[in-house]
Amino acid sequence: MVYPGAVAQPWTERRDRELVWGLVPALIMLASLTAGPIAYLWLTSLTPLNLAQPATQWNFDQPLANYASMFGDPRFANSVVVQVKLSIASVVLQLLCGLGVALLLHPNTKIRTVARSGMLVPMVLPPIVVGITWLALFTVDISPIHRLFAWIGLPFGPLLTNPSTALWAVVFAGTWQHFPFAMLMSLAALQMVPEGPIEAARIDGASRFQVFWHVRLPFIAPTLVVAGLFILIDSVKAFPLLYIMTDGGPGEVTEVTNYYVYRQVFTFSLWGYGSAIAVLMMIAVFLLSYLIDRITRRNDGAWA
Amino acid sequence: MKKPSITNGVNRGRRRLVAAGSVAVASAALGLRAPAVIGQTKRFSGVTLNVSCWSAKYPRLLEAYVGEFGELTGAKVNYDTPGLQVYNQRADLELSTKGAGYDVLNITFIFSNRWIGNGWFTPLDPYLNDRNKTQADFDFADFLPGAVSPMKDRKGVVYGVPWVTDSGMSVATRYDILQASGLGMPDTFEELEKTLAVIHKKDGVAGFLTDNHWGFWYPPFLQGYGGDVFRGAPDDLMPTLDTPEAIHSADLLARIVRNYSLPGAGGMSYGQTQELLRAGKANYAFVTHVGGMSHAEPEAKVAKTLHFSLYPRGPKGRFPGIASHGWGIPAGSKNKDAAWEFIKWATSKTLITRMVREKHLGSVTRRSIYDAPEYRKLINVNGQDTGQIVLDTIKLGEQGHMKYRTPPVYPQVNVQLNQAIGRIISGQMSAKESMTQAQTSLIADFRRAGMKI
Structure with missing residues (x-):
């Protein structure tokens, strides 16, 4: 019913206005919980804030000094190189393990559900527990792994204190913890692959590998790309x-890089410098997120 | 103005009645003691003290007694003992912002200069010198001078009351192996290397094991060969990690770890090495007195074969690591009088003596307790008076060699030393390359921290 004198508004306009008003509380929360701290981080990165020298707070005399210092800091450069190695190794290993296990669990077998649940256990363990467990497993004198290999005549030395293997040992432990994510994504994608092309390939005499390589993999590849990008972002946060x-x-x-920031901020109290590195990391992660968004949208279009 | 209503009056009357009833019931419940309690107000009733210290033996044991402080004074105490690193970070942040979140905090040794020098703690002299606040039986002069000195600023003002002076020393968990080889505890670094060459892998036991806190274990080597961390701490903080003495001593320490330790020992944390030493997997170690005494506990496999000695010396002398920790009152605390009462209670002769007797507290800072036969008996290990080794070590502290450890930038030095020695042990770099890199990186770190060197 339209009251006399009232200006009739199209229903969609009113709906949009109500939606905007409905979103306002959430936007305020988002701004205070996300944008606020980010703005503070960015402002701090423009100061030489050092907790031991309170006068350095809000000192914007040389706003780009931290950024300039970063590019002349060989330890920062080293941390980026280490980060790249860790990230690439994490993505490759986690995707391979996740896909491999998903292929094993994909066929309908009785133990599939139980095995799938069991495989998720590492992912739900607190990272500190995972760290302590693998620290013990990599300690030569108490590790059953080292004893087993020594027993079969293939002893090997400590991995965590050997500069050639330390990073890979950490990547291995991280893969053990996080591969279930790639497994779940792969499993979901495998279940979406239509049976028709697979049947056709089999009738044409394709081997199991050929069916996987030429039929299944092209179908699940977009999902693997998205999973890989999520793993990449997660690897940037490596810390525990x-x-x-x-x-x-x-x-x-x-x-x-993440660990280097921790050192600068919490061990040396150089909050300004640590914040500058954190800002750069944030930009890198933002660009990766943007990439994921683009790929996801393209996939949505392709599947539509 | 709001007129009092009949209903309000009834409610007020009812509340009074209920309150009176409650007092009567409570009094009845307290029985004969009730009349003594009523009317007696404890000095700090209603005060809540937030107290924190890193997790060492004394603060952990103290937790069992904290309730007694509440009963004595009426104050409620929120007490926590996080791990050392977590504690340091939390306290550093809290102190730097002059927050009122904590009323009593531990003054961590390596942060003492930074926390005290920046005015983040409350001077305690006004409390110590006021007989209304500190009775004579507290006897501050009873604390070992070597333990108190890190708690003072340059002018000699006291900011903390020490609860431990942890002294670096040596221990052989399988002294029987040394004796069987006709050897005693090595007195010099050269003797140490020769001894380890003899005892390594004897009876399946590695010769040496020490945790990877090289920033604490390496400087005695450095100073023993005539070098130092800084050119002249605390006034001249130019690092001197690339000197021939620094390179030689770093090479020696790394060689010892590489040749005579368990596999992977170069990166083992305190907890890992303690477990392996207790299990008798390795023999000779650098330990603090507190850490070493834990191997004397009955459940340790090596309790019967444990033997202590002073930290070895170099050609230029003996410079063992010493670290004092003490209770202080943050500048931002709103309950300073209650906080001082807590500190006095927590470090009193009475309580410490009880902790020694009841909980076997092994490391103390009061001379009178060191002199007590009961305490000496407690820290006597296999017929050896370890208390005397502690006292001798603290006495060595009077040389002033620990000044390198308290400048505000020491956390940077600590990390650089840990990494530099780690690089040499793991074979990534030679001692010369690694120490030169540490020197360069440290100067860059100092400049980034705003130091002019």
Whole structure:
């Protein structure tokens, strides 16, 4: 019913206005919980804030000094190189393990459900527990793994204190914890593959590998790409395993950028410098997120 | 103005009645003691003290007694003991912002200069010198001078009351192996290397094992060969990690770890090495007195074969690591009088003596307790008076060699030393390359921290 004198508004306009008003509380929360801290981080990165020198707070005399210092800091450069190695290895290993296990669990077998649940256990363990577990497993004198290999005549030395293997040992532990994510994504994608092309390939005499390579993999590839990008972002946040297992060592072999920020901020109290590195990391992660968004949208279009 | 209503009056009357009833019931419940309690107000009733210290033996044991402080004073105490690193970070943040979140905090040794020098703790002299606040039986002069000195600023003002002076020393968990080889505890670094060459892998036991806190274990080597961390701490903080003495001593320490330790020992944390030493997997170790005494506990496999000695010396002398920790009152605390009462209680002769007797507290800072036969008996290990080794070590502290450890930038030095020695042990770099890199990186770190060197 339209009251006399009232200006009739199209229903969609009113709906949109109500939707905007409905979103306002959420937007305020988002701004205060996300944008606010990010703005503070960015402002801090423009100061030489050092907790030991209170006068350095809100000192914007040389706003780009931290950023300039970063590019002349060989340890920062080293941390980026370590980060790249850790990220690439994590993505490749987790995708391979996740896909491999998903292929094993994909066929309908009685134990599939139980096995699938069991495989999720590492993912739900607190990272500190995972770190302590693998620290013990990599300690030569108490590790059953080392004893087993020594028993079969293939002894090997400590992995975490060997500069050639320390990073890969951490990557291995991280893969053990996080591969279920790739497994779940792969499993879901495998279940979406239509049976028709697979049947056709089999009738044409394709082997199991050929069916996987030419039929299944092209179908699940977009999902694997998205999973890989999520793993990549997650690897940038690597911290607990490194904290427990290597403390960034031996030397700086496992000191990733995240860990370097932690050192600068919490050990040296250089909040300004640490914030500047964190801002750069945030931009890198934002670009990766943007990439995921683009790929996801393209996939949505392709599947529509 | 709001007129009092009949209903309000009835409610008020009812509340009074209920309150009076409650008091009567409570009094009845307290029985004969009730009349003594009523009317007696404890000095700090209603005060809540937030107290924190890193997780060491004394603060952990103290937790069992904290309730007694509440009963004595009426104050409620929120007490926590996080791990050392977590504690340091939390306290550093809290102190730097002059927050009122904590009333009593531990003054961590390596942060003492930074926390005290920046005015983040409350001077305790006004409390110590006021007989209304500190009775004579507290006897501050009873604390070992070597333990108190890190708690003072340059002018000699006291900011903390020490609860431990942890002294670096040596221990052989399988002294029987040394004796069987006709050897005693090595007195010099050269003797140490020769001894380890003899005892390594004897009876399936590695010769040496020490945790990877090289920032604490390496400086005695460095100073023993005539070098130092800084050119002249605390005034001249130019690092001197690339000197021939620094390179030689770093090479020696790394060689010892590489040749005579368990596999992977170069990166083992305190907890890992303690477990392996207790299990008798390795023999000779650098330990603090507190850490070493834990191997004397009955459940340790090596309790019967344990033997202590002073930290070895170099050609230029003996410079063992010493670290004092003490209770202080943050500048931002709103309950300073209650906080001082807590500190006095927590470090009193009475309580410490009880902790020694009831909980076997092994490391103390009061001379009178060191002199007590009961305490000496407690820290006597296999017929050896370890208390004397502690006292001798603290006495060595009077040389002033620990000044390198308290400048505000020491956390940077600590990390650089840990990494530099780690690089040499793991074979990534030679001692010369690694120490030169540490020197360069440290200067860059100092400049980034705003230091002019």
